[in-house]
Amino acid sequence: MQFTAFSQEKKNINNIDFLNMEHAKKVLQFHESFPMYQQTPLTDLKKLAEKLGIKGFYVKDESYRFGLNAFKVLGGSFAIGSYIAKKLDMDISKLSYEKMVSDKIRNKLGDITFITATDGNHGRGVAWTAKQLKQKAIVYMPKGSTQERFENIKSENAEVTITDLNYDDAVRLANDEAKKHGWVMVQDTSWEGYQDIPKWIIQGYGTMALEAYKQLPEKPTHIFIQAGVGALAGAVTGFFANAYKESEKPIVTIVEPEAADCIFRTANAADGRLHFVEGDMHTMMAGLACGEPCNIGWKVLESYADFAVSCPDYISAKGMRTLGAPIPGDTRIISGESGAVPSGAVMEMLSNPECEEIRRKIGLTDDSVVLCFNTEGATDKDNYYSIAWDGKEASYR
Structure with a gap:
């Protein structure tokens, strides 16, 4: 797992009003008009939080969205x-x-x-x-x-x-x-x-963020959100940066597969240019196998995200297995490869002694309240079962 911090030079300078509470409520109203609309669950993993040594661990489970098994x-x-x-x-x-x-x-x-x-x-x-x-x-x-x-x-x-x-x-x-x-x-x-439609797509993801905000019984101290092109990550980061101003904003960490880590590379370079990943991107996280950042999403992230991590596939597999076979007392979550990687990253950071420096820099302590988003269920069942049942991409030290 590689780790980097976003540059402080452009902190809070880009406009994110298009992701504010007013816009999010308008988006939610649009989605609520669909007869198949139901708020997706926010799962409180109390036992997992206790085992990991943090105050709270919440996962917004989008596998129930509109019966389509994903947030998209x-x-x-x-x-x-x-x-x-x-x-x-x-x-x-x-x-x-x-x-x-x-x-x-x-x-x-x-x-x-x-x-x-x-x-x-x-x-x-x-x-x-x-x-x-x-x-x-x-x-x-x-x-x-x-x-x-x-x-x-x-x-x-x-x-x-x-x-x-x-x-x-x-x-x-x-x-x-x-x-x-x-x-x-x-x-x-x-x-x-080509800006209007991607901007509307990013705003559309605000329903998920607003629902989570309303469901949370306590303010999250940390949000871990996955990135492909960075549209979802920008939506969640922008919404919570508007909802919790300045010092109240949760610490936001962007999570990507190491084979397609264009946000991580761009943040790590800190030279003002977008950095692409080219060619074949061999990762089981198909939904995140994107090599070119969305410039609208990136402008939100460079100003309001805090850290980025680049993960091998086994981190996602660890998240899938842990969420799918929870500690007794916690609710089971069926999470696909792209959905589980933020949770897997949190588990790795809190359980692997080699991640002590990352844990310290991100500020994960026994008072931390973590929010992750499971963006998909088992949309590739063969791969899901090969991981959950057969041990594909086994976690290792």
């Missing part, structure tokens, strides 16, 4: 809703699910094709939303994507292709196709000229 639908649905609202010259607060799926709105919009690139969860959320709207979705997946995730997206009536490209190149392919055919690109990666 929050961003995709809000971005599509915001796109439709803008197209119709409406405020998103006036566009409920019922209105969005109505024949009246459908007739006004005509036919729209939404296109995206994904390892699975994001694409399924976009395809699901398009299906609700009786619109078309096209999804490109990077090489190595699992058949189960492919079939889950296909079941939402999407046109799906597993490419021979890595994630970032699949994004470029989708964007080229969107430009060529006049389709709508729905991606959380941002670049010059």
Whole structure:
């Protein structure tokens, strides 16, 4: 496990008003209008906290979100809703699910094709939303994507292709196709000229953060949040930086796979440039196998995140096994590879003597209250069982 601190030079200088409480409440109102909306559970792992020697350990469990087994639908649905609202010259607060799926709105919009690139969860959320709207979705997946995730997206009536490209190149392919055919690109990666939709996606994740904020019985001292391109990490960091001002803000640590640690590399370089990971990114954390940071998310992180860690795959496997086979008295959490890595990182830091310096710098003590987000359930069941049952990616010292 590698560790770095974010530079202090740009602390609190970038504007994060778009992730404030007012916006988060508007996003939550949008999601609450969906008939399948239910608040996902915040699990209090009292026994695990006691064993690790901290005051509290809470995990927000997104495996229950909209029956899709992952949080990603929050961003995709809000971005599509915001796109439709803008197209119709409406405020998103006036566009409920019922209105969005109505024949009246459908007739006004005509036919729209939404296109995206994904390892699975994001694409399924976009395809699901398009299906609700009786619109078309096209999804490109990077090489190595699992058949189960492919079939889950296909079941939402999407046109799906597993490419021979890595994630970032699949994004470029989708964007080229969107430009060529006049389709709508729905991606959380941002670049010059493509800012609105990724910004809406980031705001969409605010529902998860606001729910957790309302559910927590005590203020968290530490938040550990995973990063792919950094959109989710930016959303959570920005929300809690707005909710708890300045010295009250929890210490935020960004967690990534070492094979795709573009946020870690960018933070570690501290030269003002985004640092990419190129080529094949061999990690079982498919949802985090992204080599190019989202510049919108990065601007939030460089000002308001505190630390970044780069983890081998066994850290995630440790989290998966521990959450899935809890200490008696704690609630079981089924967590996929990308969902479990923050919890695994916390466990490693608090139980491995070699992590003493990291633990000290991050400030983990017996008074610490930790919040993690399980962003997905077992979306690749074969891999889940190979880890949970067969000992794949065994933890080691």
